[in-house]
Amino acid sequence: MSSGSRPAGTGRLVTGVTWALLLVGLWLWGREATEGPGASSAPTTGDIAAVGRPLGAALPPARDPLAPVAPRRIEIPSLGITAPVVARGLDGTGAIDPPPYEMPHTVGWFGSGTRPGAVGPALFVGHVDTDSRPAVFYGLSAARPGAKVRVTRTDGSVAEFTVDDVQVHPREHFDARKVYGARDPHRAELRLITCGGTFDRAAGTYSANVVVSAYLTGWERAGSDEAGSGRAAAGV
Template sequence: MAAAPQSPGSTPSRTAPGSTLGRALMWPAVAAGLGMLLIYNSINPPVDDKPPAPPAAAVAPAVPEVLGSHAPPPPVTPSKAPVGPSMSRSVPTRLQIPSLAVNAPFTGLAVGADGRLTPPPANDPNMVGWFKHGVTPGERGAAIVAGHVDTMTGPAVFLQLQFLKPGATVDIIRADGSVATFKVDSVETFSKANFPDKRVYSDTPSAQLRLITCGGAYNKKVKDYEDNVVAFAHLDSSKNG
């Protein structure tokens, strides 16, 4: 996942699934049938599994990355006046996307020695990762969440992310018991070669969310997906624990 992560991590069609965190944190859906078709089209799943991450300094990937190849950004001090609702800092514990039947626990993601965001563990296809050195979901700024589209064992948590529709809700349960509810603005697919780091990872005056995974065609030769799928969402409401 495909977080924020050089870039953890839309709607265009794809041909095969995989996962890796890199260019978009970094580690961001046609129908369940199409999603399964992706799996069968990539019999040799990717070995490297990271999502895209927000870039602070561009780092050329040493190996292919399914979710991207961006380095996550340094902590940002907001420079614009706050806009819309926001919440205090609290670590996310569970992600729920009702329209995609997603109900997954979180793990914290950091930048590895190679300068890329580490991916969620490949042995747990139902886990998502959050860039723990960035804002928490609900805080003002862009929170980065990345997940795999598939693993070596089959489909993973963000298999259907590209099919998420504008207006759909994303609930994030946090450690303090509160719930941050985001509303999806758009889901887009970007070529990893031209990933829009600034648009995905830049600081924002409102509380926003980026869900990132890999997408597009799976290149068996380099064991990497050609694109990243990114869902853009904003904080719509919150509930105290």
């Protein structure tokens, strides 16, 4: 889906992501938030929609956090997503620096924040599309509560997360606490973030972000095919 006129080499993610609001101060403040889940944001009517958490949805219990290890690959089997992960920092404006536009099928992880499996929310960001084709997180809004997110870590272990809810956060009413804050101060959590809402061709921006929240429910040792609940391999 074309995004209209703009300088060559500039993608929708680069020009339009709402997570440009993720300043260092907001990140540090959000990591310490201890309030429960916020209410679902208002639905959007654009090409990306999302669901909240259905009342009464039965989800597995959280497991104890793991020692912090950096991610290498992320998988969402229900969406057919398998992608490499690269660590990203903050750009000159204080926003997460996303993967280069030339890497639309790579997911960025905020490397200065939480490592997946450790206590707190680990942040992952990805393109929704490019000028000509869908990108890695194009189908992210189709995730449903109970879906599994598997993060392979650099020591070979796999941290398995369960999707808690899927929300759309409008750009005009962006709430850093809801997006980046911990749902439970003792849990290991994930946030998967991409563009959503409607796309303004003239401005080159999306109107919202799709945010998938998940929490740690299992893990596998390095080289193991069995989910574990005890001690992990050395370094995990």
